Amino acid sequence: MKTAVFVEPGKVEARELPKATIKQPTDAVLRIVRACVCGSDLWWFRGISDRKHPSAVGHEAIGVVESVGDEVTHVKPGDFVIAPFTHGCGHCAACLAGFEGNCLNNHPDEMVGYQGEYLRFTNADWSLVKVPGQPSDYTDAQLNDLLTLSDVMATGYHAAATAEVKQGDTVVVMGDGAVGLCGVISAKLRGASRIIAMSRHADRQALAKEFGATDIIAERGDEAVKKVFELTDGKGADAVLECVGTEQSVDTAVKVGRPGAVVGRVGVPQKAEMNTNDLFWRNIGLRGGIASVTTYDREVLLDAVLNGQIHPGKVFTKRFDLDHVQAAYEAMDKREAIKSLLIIAD
Amino acid sequence: MKTAVFVEPGKVEARELPKATIKQPTDAVLRIVRACVCGSDLWWFRGISDRKHPSAVGHEAIGVVESVGDEVTHVKPGDFVIAPFTHGCGHCAACLAGFEGNCLNNHPDEMVGYQGEYLRFTNADWSLVKVPGQPSDYTDAQLNDLLTLSDVMATGYHAAATAEVKQGDTVVVMGDGAVGLCGVISAKLRGASRIIAMSRHADRQALAKEFGATDIIAERGDEAVKKVFELTDGKGADAVLECVGTEQSVDTAVKVGRPGAVVGRVGVPQKAEMNTNDLFWRNIGLRGGIASVTTYDREVLLDAVLNGQIHPGKVFTKRFDLDHVQAAYEAMDKREAIKSLLIIAD
Structure with missing residues (x-):
């Protein structure tokens, strides 16, 4: 599968990596439709913060569930979902209090990157946010609105x-x-x-x-x-x-x-x-602190997007495909884009 | 009138001062019934913080209104009141938001001391909390409960x-x-x-x-x-x-x-x-930060005291009269009392 990889400060590129697979019974594998670049990605891109390299990057996406682990029952293959940057288990003290950004059962795997064709998503059962219908049911602008619900709008x-x-x-x-x-x-x-x-x-x-x-x-x-x-x-x-x-x-x-x-x-x-x-x-x-993405999406934001009350997707002022991911980062680095969109698949 | 005065670090004493009078149309003069010593009074008593001396001291009391300025209409002479350490005007941005501890129209006068026979109370109209009846209608324990509503319980x-x-x-x-x-x-x-x-x-x-x-x-x-x-x-x-x-x-x-x-x-x-x-x-x-004494008293605490739901007056574990105010401070300084009560009048 093709995935954006951090090569060195100032350089990201799309590389072929082994396709994402289920490793834990609480995982799902998603086929990514759209992803984007976050202001916080610029830190390691600019060399301000350390990050292992090479490493797959990105933490915002929407996609379709391709496969699920044995303990995942709330979403099934074929479901259209928002993939939050948070991975709440849904049953620890933090998640129960509505602060899944601090989930006590979340073990981030730095090699997982949302800016790619497939994504292994941990704690999938509670954390993924199901969207009615399929990506093809939505307009381009609506898909952008939905994409913001993976991080920036919830943040x-x-x-x-x-x-x-x-x-x-x-x-x-x-x-x-x-x-x-x-x-x-x-x-x-x-x-x-x-x-x-x-x-x-x-x-x-x-x-x-x-x-x-x-x-x-x-x-x-x-x-x-x-x-x-x-x-x-x-x-x-x-x-x-x-x-x-x-x-x-x-x-x-x-x-x-x-x-x-x-x-x-x-x-x-x-x-x-x-x-x-x-x-x-x-x-x-x-x-x-860290946002409660799943909680806000379910309680407020998904409805607000679906009924057209809010249009956060307008923050994407430039769009790129995965082969031009370097340009997507540069556009944000140089403040030529408010936020860069990555079109991964239809 | 007799009032507790800070003489020098480690020394307070009751002195005769000119009787408190109305200076502003928003003032009231109170005849104090009970007052007490606050943990924060120990700072200047111990010489840890600076305080002008000699100066009248204390910021917690209950009493009866003796006279009011022209703009004071919510309380009248003869009313039994709690005298909060805060002096909210009731109409600035802080007071309207329920944070009268930061009232924008409060100009503290350091010479005003609650540990005395009479007290000039600024911003009296909104800030004073009226108590039904007269001090003589309450038991000793109830008067202590009411006294805590001037600071410690609200804090x-x-x-x-x-x-x-x-x-x-x-x-x-x-x-x-x-x-x-x-x-x-x-x-x-x-x-x-x-x-x-x-x-x-x-x-x-x-x-x-x-x-x-x-x-x-x-x-x-x-x-x-x-x-x-x-x-x-x-x-x-x-x-x-x-x-x-x-x-x-x-x-x-x-x-x-x-x-x-x-x-x-x-x-x-x-x-x-x-x-x-x-x-x-x-x-x-x-x-x-600084408590919202009047707000909490009116909304929650006065009722809770009057219906016997709470008994915060139990924090007073030693009692003194004004002539023994030095002993009242020393008892708290030496941790012999949780909080020292001052009986000023009946």
């Missing part, structure tokens, strides 16, 4: 859920990447009446507005903080979505909320140490 | 509320001081089915159990963490109440929760810097 939703966005809230969204834009969609889906997006790129500002942003702030740092308080008559935001992870973004995020506001973080934090007294004395909460 | 409740304790939860409470014990009461009041109290003092363990603790852990640090996971079949707690503030206690608090658990902090943090990546990768939330 944006995790920011909004952990920031506890509720009806009528004023929300600040830090970050205009694909996750931040999905954060805007999520804030609106949860009933926010005002959504202030931090963005300095015209194309992303436009998409943020299309997704529900009511205000755009192009400033950064203390200027951005000042602007939020100006826009909110000195009150500050009820909830803050941190979808970047840089020190400056986190610092701004914890400053723009009103007392009692919660910052929901999904941007992987660049700096570990933080002055949490600043949070304490203003009653600012800090939550977030 | 324990803030830990539980910001830790988002809900029906059926397994809760860990860090700290067996008066606040921690009120945290146990609060966890039970919010429906926790299992409450694990960290305590190594027999008398406090007994009170924790009386208040609803189902398990006691005397260990500290990593041993305590291990014990929590043993007691919960490897799952960890659904919610954690941090009522100490020391580096060790906060460190333990963030380690004992299951993925997605929230730590509600009310212990004033000793160390500002924290590795928040440890929170992110386990989806552990961090909330808390």
